[in-house]
Amino acid sequence: GENVEQHPSTLSVQEGDSAVIKCTYSDSASNYFPWYKQELGKGPQLIIDIRSNVGEKKDQRIAVTLNKTAKHFSLHITETQPEDSAVYFCAASTGAGGSYIPTFGRGTSLIVHP
Amino acid sequence: DVKVTQSSRYLVKRTGEKVFLECVQDMDHENMFWYRQDPGLGLRLIYFSYDVKMKEKGDIPEGYSVSREKKERFSLILESASTNQTSMYLCASTTLRQYQETQYFGPGTRLLVL
Numbered sequence: 001g002e003n004v005e006q007h008p009s010t011l012s013v014q015e016g017d018s019a020v021i022k023c024t025y026s027d028s029a030s031n032y033f034p035w036y037k038q039e040l041g042k043g044p045q046l047i048i049d050i051r052s053n054v055g056e057k058k059d060q061r062i063a064v065t066l067n068k069t070a071k072h073f074s075l076h077i078t079e080t081q082p083e084d085s086a087v088y089f090c091a092a093s094t095g096a097g098g099s100y101i102p103t104f105g106r107g108t109s110l111i112v113h114p
Numbered sequence: 115d116v117k118v119t120q121s122s123r124y125l126v127k128r129t130g131e132k133v134f135l136e137c138v139q140d141m142d143h144e145n146m147f148w149y150r151q152d153p154g155l156g157l158r159l160i161y162f163s164y165d166v167k168m169k170e171k172g173d174i175p176e177g178y179s180v181s182r183e184k185k186e187r188f189s190l191i192l193e194s195a196s197t198n199q200t201s202m203y204l205c206a207s208t209t210l211r212q213y214q215e216t217q218y219f220g221p222g223t224r225l226l227v228l
Contacts, residue, residue, distance in 0.1 A: 009154065032215050043118070043204055043219030044157070089156065093215060100145060100208055100215050106156035 002027040004092050006105025014113050019080050021108045023090035024072040030092040033066060033073045034102070038087045047088075048075070080112045117141075118220040120205055126226045133192040135223050137205030144210045146188035147217070148172075148180060151202040163188055164210070195227045 003026040013019050025033075031052040036044035050057045050064045050073065057064050061080075066073040077084055087109050091102035121136035139146065148160040159172030161180040169180050177199060181189045188207075192199055205220040 006156075034216065036217075036219075041221070043206075043221050044217075045219065046216045049216070100210065101159070101162065102215075102217065104157040106154060 002030060002092055002103040004090060004103045004105045006090050006108060008108060009106065010109045010111070012111045012113065013080050015080060015082060017080055019077045019084070019110055019112075021075045021088055021090070021110070022072060023074070023092075023105050024070075025092040025103075026071065027092070027094075028068075028071065029094050032093050032102075033064070034091050034093075035062075035064060035075050036089045036091065036104075038089065038107075040086075044087075044089055077110075080110075082112050082114050085110055085112045118205055118207055118218050120203075120220040120223050122223050123221065124224050124226075126228065127192075127195050128228055129196060131192075131195050131227075133195050133225065133227075135190040135192075135203055135205075135225070137188045137190070137207075137220055138186055139188075139205075139207040139218065140186065141207065141209070141218070142185065143207035143218070144185075145208045146182065147206040147208075148178075148188065148190045149204045149206065150174065151204055151222070157204065160190065195225075197227050199225065200227045201225060 006023045034049035037047045038044040061078045063076045087107045089107050090105040093102040118139045147162040149157040163169045163182040179191045203223045206217040
């Protein structure tokens, strides 16, 4: 089955700095890679996703990159703000005709210091 | 907006008790999931269901069972609660419609087994 590794487990940055979270996956059939943000006391919520036919996707201050050859994808947050503090999860699945069952990374706790 | 609700935010139970956790979604989603979230272990899939009365084991089904009598409702049952089942439990749902793989999570139920 799929295995997703996520690093780092904790990331501490100053407000305004950039933050990068990296994930690797093992199953070359995976074609859908979402990122979820979990704020304190809430369930995870999708913030951005990317499919295997795209190398990069941006949405304001967040971006995701995908390297299919190396089987890794990354979340980039620029100009971090205190409200970006949360736990972030990456995931991989065979969407679009596949099982839609994601395998999640173990999560990264991002702390943004004012 | 998609809404996934869970019956309780916090529960305290005794060892050996039978525990019911309920989840309801309002978006007519086919797939529903139960995850367990523990620090450093991420989200681990307990069971999922892709249709009424259908269920499939996830990665850690031991000690749990599920029930899906109606499309919108998915219940997790701990037949005889044990202290190692103290955890955060998250319910999620998705549609099977193509290119709509986003998982929608409930707020979670924090269960303490004494």
